[in-house]
Amino acid sequence: MRLCSRKKAAVSQAMTLIKGSAAIVPSMYAGISAVDMALVRKHCSSCGVALRVIRNKLLITALAATVNRTVLARLPCTLRGQLLYAFGPSIERIAGALSSANTRFLAPMYGMELPGRIVSQCEIAAIMKLPPIDALWARVTHLVAYPITQLTNTLRAIASRAEARRCRTMT
Structure with a gap:
């Protein structure tokens, strides 16, 4: 029982x-x-x-x-x-x-x-x-941010070259 x-x-x-x-x-x-x-x-x-x-x-x-x-x-x-x-x-x-x-x-x-x-x-x-969800989010964030970072770096390089040209032409 x-x-x-x-x-x-x-x-x-x-x-x-x-x-x-x-x-x-x-x-x-x-x-x-x-x-x-x-x-x-x-x-x-x-x-x-x-x-x-x-x-x-x-x-x-x-x-x-x-x-x-x-x-x-x-x-x-x-x-x-x-x-x-x-x-x-x-x-x-x-x-x-x-x-x-x-x-x-x-x-x-x-x-x-x-x-x-x-x-x-x-x-x-x-x-x-x-992998854990945090690692997956980090990978996705990197995949999204990487092209934007590369574009930003390219635009900065173009801007610094243009600035350098202006400085050379002024002197």
Whole structure:
């Protein structure tokens, strides 16, 4: 009886997480130490991603209660083994948080956006290989600013030559 109430509490917590997030990414976490896991959890929570270890059957029960059953049928593989579930506002945010946590022990299996779209492991790996958003903004800014800087330098050179010609003609 006591175990049943614990399972019900775990399912209701999982349902709350599912309802409060737009994406879920299950990851294999075998071989990660407790200290590393604590650091990953802390980093991910600062990025707006919640990491939870939930029994697979209990998560499937929570998903079945909150998501359409056809979505569960389209999952690419069954949820087996030691899985860590990342809940967040988007697949991109989760993948970015996991990649910036710098852990080689977490291996995302696939992602699921909660209206029902399944994101493959290859897509998540490609997202995880992208540089951080700050670096991307710096690259875009440089791409936009570089031609303007070159134009400004060219106009200054033309103006200084014209000024030098005027000075020579005056003397």
